[in-house]
Amino acid sequence: MKVIRFIEKAVSSLRTLIKNLLQATQATIRSRIRHIPQALPKRRHEIIGDILERATHQDTLHELSRESGIPLDHLEETFQRYLREIAADLNYMTVPFWELLVTWVFGAIYEGYEVDRASLDKIREINRQRPIIFAANHRSHMDYLLISYILYRHHIPMPHVCAGANLSFWPMGWLFRKGGGFFIRRSYDGNKLYAYAVQAYIEELLRDRANVEFFIEGTRSRTGKLLPPRMGILSAIVQATINGAADDLLIVPTAVTYESVLEEKSYLQEQSGGVKKNESLWDLFRLQKYLRRRKGKVYIEFGEPISLQEFADQDFQDKKKEKIEDLAFEITYGINKATVVTPASLVATALLTHDRRSLSEEALNQKIEKYLDYLRFKECRLSEPLQRYQGNAIREALKYCVRNHWIEAYQDGGGLYRVKEECRPLIDYYKNTSISFFVSMGVLTTILIASKTDVVSLSQIEGDYQFLQNLLRYEFTFSWRRPLGEHLERLTNWTTLQTLPLLKDRRWESKNLIDFIQNQGKLLFAKEEISHLESVNKFTIENALRAFRDLGLVSEEKEGVGKKKRIFYRVEPGSNQLPKTQANRSTLLKLLVKN
Incomplete structure (x- = not known):
């Protein structure tokens, strides 16, 4: 009996010790959490459970079963598998470790980030009243982590981030899920059950008033230009609002601009016709080569919020497709407008628009000065180095190009630079990051140069303008608010x-x-x-x-x-x-x- 009482006492003491250790650990973790929202996000299994319990879910599965002839129990099993494949598992108890890892990786690769604090304050205030949809451009895999990282560090609830299913491999998939990432297949044409799983998941997030982040282009831009918008996720968000999952949502166009992207070499290979390689665990081991050199700064800007109520008027259902397309182009316009012009993009533009073999530093600076005059006239957002240290910023951008062997420098000739032919496509990528600001002027210039007369009628310009807009609708994104043309490639x-x-x-x-x-x-x-x-x-x-x-x-x-x-x-x-x-x-x- 004494032995039994001794064991029971020891077990009780051990339980108390474990409980105290867990409480101490949780207290330590909580002390490291920068921001805990008033309503904690639901765990993965809770979200899936809530979806499965909804009556509308059962009705939809019965209808799909009748249409396809597939047994209901098989559809339910497949549907649950799809939800597990998709769902995030945002957990604020693991976020400090996530933040530590992202801080280390980002700090080792980049020199820091710049973000408009006034915009963040505005977003934080809006988010107290309603959830926000962050619609971002897509330049690099770093985007998935960076926007959430910045929002978290500035006490704004982390969004659930829509990512491609190709990034769900271990351990990155686990890391992304804990940071709010959910995974969608690139294509699911004809798979109505999977499409319904995506729709149901997004609706459940919005019912829970969660912030959501998605990339309007649907894939990373390999050219530096903003790609034509993809309607899939945006359509699901709009439909969720129509279905009553949320009141008036605000969509915030979000522009991410890198002075240098990690994937530049693979983009160059794909531009030349190479096949895209699937992401894998081995990519993590190759990350070490980036940790030995810095790749400049990253700029994050938030555009003016867009209310979904503006597009959901009385005739919305009759013109649903057109309305969603209008909304998509309104978002891309907001992203372009919020894009930051960097020294690297101006240097790249000056180098590639020069017809002769070499360009002097003096001539390059003159070209850039003209660009800046035009950009200031358009009230574009310039990076801080361009605003405060223009001359030094341009010199540093040139040094970066020389250091990476993209251009050759001949200092004996008073500062001459020549672009290496094999590096032109790579420099073209950085030129394209700010090309949207020159589109309207470029198309007008093209029309005037093509004219053989001294006087061109306004009607002729408008006709050619409209033609070039239609010709280049997949190449450039332009404003639909005003009749602005596009630059002709x-x-x-x-x-x-x-x-x-x-x-x-x-x-x-x-x-x-x-x-x-x-x-x-x-x-x-x-x-x-x-x-x-x-x-x-x-x-x-x-x-x-x-x-x-x-x-x-x-x-x-x-x-x-x-x-x-x-x-x-x-x-x-x-x-x-x-x-x-x-x-x-x-x-x-x-x-x-x-x-």
């Missing part, structure tokens, strides 16, 4: 147009056609018929083909769905004789005239 489209006669009577799969056009472009560059090799990149060619499809210059056919979907192009025999196509071709050739 005439050399890329001219290269593609010159190739089209060679394609008559043939049906080309998209990838093979792009490879062919790239090879033709390189040949034209070698023959000095085009002077900018960076214009021959696969993403711009893809956009040109989509525009030519809309203009009737090529036809497009699709086969299969999801991962098996294939796109084919054809130049139809005699299509150029059709009046509309002939007119479009004539207008295009006129505007692409070499000068």
Whole structure:
């Protein structure tokens, strides 16, 4: 009996000790948490449980079962598996460790970040009343962590972040989930059950008044330009609001600008036609090479909030698709407007818009001064170094290019710089980060140069302006608020147009056609018929083909769905004789005239 009482007493003491240790550990962790929201986010299993208990969920599954002929129990099992695959597990008890890791990685790679504190104060005040949707551009995998990191450090509840399912691999998937990441497949065409799982999950987040972050482009930009918006997640958010999951939501356009991105070399490879490599655990081991050198600063800016009520008027259901597209372009306009212009982007623009082989430092500074005059006129956001230390900021950007062997410097000639031909596409990426600010001026200049007369009528300018907008709708994002045109990437489209006669009577799969056009472009560059090799990149060619499809210059056919979907192009025999196509071709050739 004494032995039994001794064991019971020892067990009781051990339980008390463990309880005290847990309480002490939790107290220590809580002391390190910068901000705990009034309502803690639900855990992963709680969110999934709430979705499964809703009556509307059962009704939808019964309907899908009737449509597909799949047994209900099988659908329920698959639906739960989809939810587990998608759901985040944001936990403020693990956030201090998450913050510590992100601080170490970010601090080792970058020199810091700049953010508008007044915008953060405004967001914090708004967020006390309603949840916020952060709609961001997408430049790097760092985006997933960076925006949440900054919001958390400034006492704003962390958002649930929509990420691609390719990032769910261990251990990054675990880290992202604990930081609020939820994972969506890149494509789920035809899979109604998966689409419903995504919709149900987003609705549940909004019912819980959670902040949400998503990337309007749907993928990382490989060119530096803001890509055309993808409607999937935005449509789900709008539908959730219609279904009563939340009152009036505010969408905040969020612009992230890097002086240098981690993935620049892989982007260059993909631009040249290389295949994108899937992310894996081995990428973490390769991260160490970035920890040995700094890659400049990161700038985060928040645009003016957009109310969903402005778009959900009485005729919304009748014009749902058009309304969501309008909203998407309103968001991209807000992102472009909030984008910060960096010294690197101005240096890249000056170097690549110079026709001669070398550019003196004096001439480069003169070009940049003209850019800055125009940017200030447009009230663009300039980075702090450009505002306060312009001369030094430009010199540091030039040194960075030289140090990375992108350009060659000849100091004996009074400071001459020459871009290495093989590095032009890489420098083009950084030029493109601020190109949106020059779009309207570029298109107007193109029209005036193409004109053969001293006087051009306003109606002619407006007609050509509208044509160029339609031609370049997939290449640039522009404001839909005012009739602003887009800058014409005439050399890329001219290269593609010159190739089209060679394609008559043939049906080309998209990838093979792009490879062919790239090879033709390189040949034209070698023959000095085009002077900018960076214009021959696969993403711009893809956009040109989509525009030519809309203009009737090529036809497009699709086969299969999801991962098996294939796109084919054809130049139809005699299509150029059709009046509309002939007119479009004539207008295009006129505007692409070499000068």
